[in-house]
Amino acid sequence: MNFMFWVIAVITLGSALMMVLDKNIFHSALYMIVTFLGVAGIYVLLQADFLAAVQVLVYGGAIAVFIVFGIMLIQRGNMKQTNLFSKSAALAGLVSLGLIVINVVMVLKTEWPISGAAPPEDTVNQIAELMFTKMVIPFEVAAILLLVALLGAVIIAKEVKKTS
Amino acid sequence: MIGLEHFLIFSGTLFCIGLFGALAKRNVIAILMGLEIMLNSVNINLVAFSRYVTTGDLTGHVFAIFVVAVAAAEVAVGLALIVSIYRSRMSVNAEDFDWLKW
Amino acid sequence: MIEFALNNAWLIPLLPALAFVLIGLVFKPLPKVSAFVGIVSILTSFVLAVSVGIGVISKGGELVEHPLKQVVTWFSMNGLTIEVGVQIDPTSAMMLFVVTLVSALVNIYSLGYMRGDPGFARFYAYLALFAASMLTLVISPNLLQMFVAWELVGLCSYLLIGFWFFKYSAREAAKKAFITTRTGDFGLLLGILLLQVNFGTLDLMTLAERIPNFTEYGLTAGVLTLIASILFLGPIGKSGQFPLHVWLPDAMEGPTPVSALIHAATMVVAGVYLTGRTLILFQTVPGAMAFVAVMGAFTALFAATIAFTQTEMKKILAYSTVSQLGYMMLALGAGSLSASMFHLMTHAFFKALMFLGAGSVLHAMSNEADIWKYGGLKKKMPITYWTFLIGCLAISGIFPFAGFFSKDLILEVVWAQSSLSGHAHGPFQGLYSLLFIVGALTAMMTAFYMFRMFFLTFHGEPRDKSFHPHESPFPMAMPLVVLGFLSVVGGWVGWPTLHEGFSYFVRFGEYEQGHWNFLLVGISTVLALVGIGGAAYIYLLNKVSHEALAKRFALLYKLSFNKFYIDEIYLWIIHNIIDGLGRVLWWFDVTIVDGIIDGFGKSAQYMGSLLRRVQTGKLQDYALVLFAGVIILVLILGLTDTNTAHLSLLGGVR
Numbered sequence: 061m062n063f064m065f066w067v068i069a070v071i072t073l074g075s076a077l078m079m080v081l082d083k084n085i086f087h088s089a090l091y092m093i094v095t096f097l098g099v100a101g102i103y104v105l106l107q108a109d110f111l112a113a114v115q116v117l118v119y120g121g122a123i124a125v126f127i128v129f130g131i132m133l134i135q136r137g138n139m140k141q142t143n144l145f146s147k148s149a150a151l152a153g154l155v156s157l158g159l160i161v162i163n164v165v166m167v168l169k170t171e172w173p174i175s176g177a178a179p180p181e182d183t184v185n186q187i188a189e190l191m192f193t194k195m196v197i198p199f200e201v202a203a204i205l206l207l208v209a210l211l212g213a214v215i216i217a218k219e220v221k222k223t224s
Numbered sequence: 225m226i227g228l229e230h231f232l233i234f235s236g237t238l239f240c241i242g243l244f245g246a247l248a249k250r251n252v253i254a255i256l257m258g259l260e261i262m263l264n265s266v267n268i269n270l271v272a273f274s275r276y277v278t279t280g281d282l283t284g285h286v287f288a289i290f291v292v293a294v295a296a297a298e299v300a301v302g303l304a305l306i307v308s309i310y311r312s313r314m315s316v317n318a319e320d321f322d323w324l325k326w
Numbered sequence: 327m328i329e330f331a332l333n334n335a336w337l338i339p340l341l342p343a344l345a346f347v348l349i350g351l352v353f354k355p356l357p358k359v360s361a362f363v364g365i366v367s368i369l370t371s372f373v374l375a376v377s378v379g380i381g382v383i384s385k386g387g388e389l390v391e392h393p394l395k396q397v398v399t400w401f402s403m404n405g406l407t408i409e410v411g412v413q414i415d416p417t418s419a420m421m422l423f424v425v426t427l428v429s430a431l432v433n434i435y436s437l438g439y440m441r442g443d444p445g446f447a448r449f450y451a452y453l454a455l456f457a458a459s460m461l462t463l464v465i466s467p468n469l470l471q472m473f474v475a476w477e478l479v480g481l482c483s484y485l486l487i488g489f490w491f492f493k494y495s496a497r498e499a500a501k502k503a504f505i506t507t508r509t510g511d512f513g514l515l516l517g518i519l520l521l522q523v524n525f526g527t528l529d530l531m532t533l534a535e536r537i538p539n540f541t542e543y544g545l546t547a548g549v550l551t552l553i554a555s556i557l558f559l560g561p562i563g564k565s566g567q568f569p570l571h572v573w574l575p576d577a578m579e580g581p582t583p584v585s586a587l588i589h590a591a592t593m594v595v596a597g598v599y600l601t602g603r604t605l606i607l608f609q610t611v612p613g614a615m616a617f618v619a620v621m622g623a624f625t626a627l628f629a630a631t632i633a634f635t636q637t638e639m640k641k642i643l644a645y646s647t648v649s650q651l652g653y654m655m656l657a658l659g660a661g662s663l664s665a666s667m668f669h670l671m672t673h674a675f676f677k678a679l680m681f682l683g684a685g686s687v688l689h690a691m692s693n694e695a696d697i698w699k700y701g702g703l704k705k706k707m708p709i710t711y712w713t714f715l716i717g718c719l720a721i722s723g724i725f726p727f728a729g730f731f732s733k734d735l736i737l738e739v740v741w742a743q744s745s746l747s748g749h750a751h752g753p754f755q756g757l758y759s760l761l762f763i764v765g766a767l768t769a770m771m772t773a774f775y776m777f778r779m780f781f782l783t784f785h786g787e788p789r790d791k792s793f794h795p796h797e798s799p800f801p802m803a804m805p806l807v808v809l810g811f812l813s814v815v816g817g818w819v820g821w822p823t824l825h826e827g828f829s830y831f832v833r834f835g836e837y838e839q840g841h842w843n844f845l846l847v848g849i850s851t852v853l854a855l856v857g858i859g860g861a862a863y864i865y866l867l868n869k870v871s872h873e874a875l876a877k878r879f880a881l882l883y884k885l886s887f888n889k890f891y892i893d894e895i896y897l898w899i900i901h902n903i904i905d906g907l908g909r910v911l912w913w914f915d916v917t918i919v920d921g922i923i924d925g926f927g928k929s930a931q932y933m934g935s936l937l938r939r940v941q942t943g944k945l946q947d948y949a950l951v952l953f954a955g956v957i958i959l960v961l962i963l964g965l966t967d968t969n970t971a972h973l974s975l976l977g978g979v980r
Binding site for chain 1: 443907944946947950953954956961
């Protein structure tokens with residue numbers, strides 16, 4: 061498992077890095093898909109199989125496609141040089157680096173109360189149980205949220221009729 | 225041995241990369257992409273804690289599923305907004321949207 | 327009556343003050359009533375002053391040591407008490423007499439001289455104000471009241487010199503007078519302050535006790551000399567000593583009664599009076615007294631040399647006044663209050679007489695002032711002629727006229743201080759010898775230029791036939807006669823062998839019985855006759871041409887005629903140095919001071935324009951700042967002591 065972790069970690073982080081560094085937005089979108097798949101792999105390493113499936117389906121299947129749609133709707137012409145850095149990129153890089161360092165230091169310094177129990181074998185059952193008993197209200201609310209988002213997106217993206 | 229710290233450091237780094245993408249890019253779609261990476265890293269964090277700290281309790285997983293749902297809704301609305309702005313301003317450069325000052 | 331006058335001497339200045347208020351507020355549209363009010367008030371004051379004089383004499387020498395003093399405290403605070411009141415002793419009684427007399431005569435004279443002038447009532451109001459101020463000055467018991475009155479007389483002088491304010495020259499002369507005397511007053515005020523600070527009082531009698539013990543008050547002789555010299559700057563300005571004499575000749579722009587009253591008899595002697603009142607200060611430090619004497623003698627000589635060549639009657643008289651004031655200062659510098667005050671009194675008589683006579687001549691010659699246009703007025707104006715002759719003889723010091731006794735006394739006291747007398751003491755003997763010679767020389771010059779003026783004006787043939795002079799009307803002639811009479815008999819109160827004469831009452835220190843010094847009498851009379859003879863030779867008998875003389879001594883003539891270019895030097899100093907300094911300071915103010923203040927504003931603007939760039943309006947930048955803040959917070963919390971005080975600085979801790 062150690063070996064796989066490092067491989068998947070390198071792939072994920074590497075493609076995330078490439079995503080933010082590349083100047084071609086379409087390439088960035090493709091790197092993002094690879095990142096999503098890498099994250100799904102991490103889930104598998106964490107014994108979260110259901111979540112890995114959900115990740116691939118939703119992120120890789122829906123969201124990534126959505127983003128590609130967006131790119132296609134917006135960008136015309138040559139895709140090169142469509143994803144440039146802003147003026148405060150250097151500063152942002154510094155801030156990010158700083159946060160990474162802080163995070164590493166804090167994580168390594170904390171004593172995590174790790175329980176040594178064995179992870180459950182079957183996650184779907186337990187997730188379903190939780191979702192319909194303890195978490196039913198967030199579940200319903202999430203449903204409403206999705207509905208609202210759908211409506212909202214339609215309305216916002218509607219074309220304004222020209223009056224003349 | 226891969227322990228909790230490895231996953232935490234990994235997710236933290238992924239978060240910061242996503243943050244960099246959100247702060248440093250001009251194209252608003254790239255900003256959205258950075259946002260998605262950040263949400264993903266948070267998910268990893270939740271699941272890692274659920275796996276190592278509260279091992280029998282899968283609340284972390286459920287939380288992560290909700291986060292995914294919300295992220296999806298957010299991308300939808302976000303792209304609708306981008307399309308709308310593109311229609312009125314003919315630009316998707318974040319540096320052109322500077323009306324938060326006087 | 328006499329007791330009433332002695333106890334209520336404060337009425338003497340009050341009556342003219344009331345007249346000023348009444349004329350100013352009520353009677354201004356009515357000229358004749360204004361004149362009446364003015365004359366009545368000053369005559370009443372004169373009667374009271376005569377009563378005071380009689381009362382003082384009848385009390386014998388008592389009031390010399392213990393003056394009659396009535397004061398009320400105006401206000402007092404810790405370390406400072408301001409009193410106002412009255413101090414009657416022979417000196418002030420004499421001054422009261424002189425001031426009220428000359429003032430009354432001038433008021434009467436103005437009836438004739440100023441008739442028809444549109445500012446007639448205003449003139450009487452100013453005269454009344456002046457009389458009130460001068461009288462306040464002479465009865466002041468302390469230096470502060472004297473200073474207030476000093477400034478008031480300066481104001482009256484300004485108002486009266488510039489009386490005909492529509493004339494540019496009059497306005498400028500008034501300003502010049504005020505500013506020049508103000509320059510001296512700066513020193514006077516400084517001296518008064520120093521006296522108050524060091525001795526704790528400004529009361530004249532208390533100062534007379536404290537000043538001789540000046541070492542008890544932490545002063546050295548050098549510092550006290552400095553204080554005395556600074557204080558003397560006021561009299562230099564007011565009494566027209568060199569170098570602040572420049573205003574007096576220009577003050578002749580005012581009407582002639584003003585010149586007679588203020589610039590001959592009364593205001594200009596205020597400086598002499600002040601120095602006389604504070605003589606204890608000068609006597610304590612002989613260096614200061616020598617300074618006073620030198621200033622006096624030099625001024626006397628200096629003014630006499632200028633008067634030699636002047637062509638306007640009033641200007642000659644003005645320089646003569648400056649010269650005689652120099653004599654009075656010389657007498658004070660020799661330590662004699664009696665000689666100085668005696669000459670003050672006699673000078674008031676004959677100088678006022680001559681000024682009023684000059685006014686008479688001007689009135690007759692339609693205000694033509696050049697004496698080269700006069701001539702032969704003897705036949706046309708007999709009263710003026712004879713009284714003027716008395717005045718000239720008095721000023722030249724011919725026995726038995728008034729000026730003889732007073733000038734002789736001055737020369738005597740200087741002689742006594744000098745090494746020539748053989749029984750003087752003190753370190754300045756040689757200096758006083760020199761001053762004696764200067765004084766004697768000036769006496770001769772005085773006689774010369776006065777009679778030059780006299781002969782040119784009254785004798786010979788009329789040089790300009792276009793004028794038709796006539797004698798003056800009664801209001802103008804009467805004061806001439808009165809003053810002429812006084813110029814004859816006024817000196818007899820100072821007859822040297824008289825017991826309890828003038829020197830007995832008006833004195834400073836112990837009484838010394840006077841005696842005839844025939845050597846000095848001889849010297850002064852001979853010199854005076856030489857002067858008169860010289861003037862007669864040149865101007866009456868025309869044996870020597872004055873033009874030829876002027877050519878022979880061309881340089882001296884030019885210097886004398888142009889007043890030694892002092893006015894030009896002053897103007898140059900003012901234009902270049904003072905204005906230059908002003909320009910420098912202006913530059914400093916505008917560039918540096920304003921620069922600093924503007925700099926504050928500009929730097930705030932600059933900071934603002936820098937800080938403005940933080941507000942880019944872009945959401946990404948705001949988010950960046952947010953996360954940068956997170957890093958900073960984490961660093962602070964992580965690396966420092968996290969006690970409550972520090973955390974409360976960051977906020978959010980209860």
